[in-house]
Amino acid sequence: MSAVVSVDLPWFAKATRKVGAPAAFVAALVMSVPGEIHLAEVAGWSPGYARLMPVCVSVYAASAAVMADVARRFDLPGRKSAQIGAILALILAIFAQDISHLLQLGYMGTSATLVKCVSAIPGLVVAHLLHMGRGPRETAIEVEAPDAPESDEDQEDGQLSLIDIETGEPRPRRGKRGRRGRPALPPEVVEAAAEEIRAKGERVTGAALGDALGLSRRTGSRYLGKLSHPEAETG
Template sequence: MRIDLPWYGQLVFKTGRPIVLVAALVMSIPGEIHLAMAAGWSQGYARLMPVCVSAYAACAAIIAEVAKRKGLPGRKSAQAGAVAALVLALAAQDISHLISLNYMGVTSVLVALVSAIPPCVAAHMLHMAATPAQLSSVVEVEDTDDDELLAEDGGASSRMGKRGGRRAVDSAAVLAAAEELRASGQKITGATLGRALGTSRRTGTRYRQLLPTELLTG
């Protein structure tokens, strides 16, 4: 769908968002460094805390959005992580400024919680990185119109068949199975589409990514 915006609307849409994002990340840096130093890190290592908090929150939010749109496995974990990352970023700023203005002091509990941030962030990022094949499949088909892929006679199915090393399913059969699922009130997921086609959930997920968006959201 094309939306015609006035020139100032286009300016805000194209340049305003990245400017606001960069400004917010930059303003978060001092507080997060101060909090890390309060927890016992040297200044050199403390400078990495903004990567573990604000940058992590931005990455988690993007990964969660992509996972939600494409119905990827682990999307609930990504969404939960994005919410947790936002809460973490907010708490880091609040606590840092409260300490700076002497409204609260550094306690052993605070030191323990702040010290746990890097390993927890690393663990969750590794967990979200456990689905690279799904993300790479999205990138491969993202620049191609889904309707054209499914309209090609055997094109999409033969390509998917080569990837998975399994029997290829005709694109018309994929569409028919998806429409039948929607007509019966079932949600079109990798598992339900795989069962309808007689394939695995993983294969059903790959076929699902080639379906028109209106069929999945209609």
């Protein structure tokens, strides 16, 4: 079974992911705008509508790639055709630049076939995006995970234990202040604390049980619900 290891990336790797990659992405989109607008104008669109062509080509190609990857990872409907469409979208974005620059520099001329192909781009984009939009109504992914020891700190901050998507095993997560969450107390320890409270003639409440166990009132209330004694009371 593979172990889950936490890796701290060096500062330049973090900077590349947070700054470098987004900057390159934006630059590539901006540089593709003139060629795609020119290609739309060659196909007969007016300048106002031609400015929308970069959205139909470059932005669409980026969106299709992300949606196809998500469909593949989580086995969503239409994942294979989504991947094929994403590849075709990338090819379209590349050739749109090539054709536009060839036209601008006089290496090729326009033709009826070129006009027809460029004119069909918006309709094809709409059809493919509607196809890739199919999926489950809920975006959360449900996985079966083995029972794991409960953590008081996990319960305190209202977070669930992380599950390794590859192994299906619970990941060790750190609680507040970098400490690992404490494992759940054994039932006999909780029962003993409840008996001590009853021996004093007091009610077994969440607050009283938490004080007896050295935990918070909220955690005490959680353990209170697990007591087997019928006289256990909430509070």
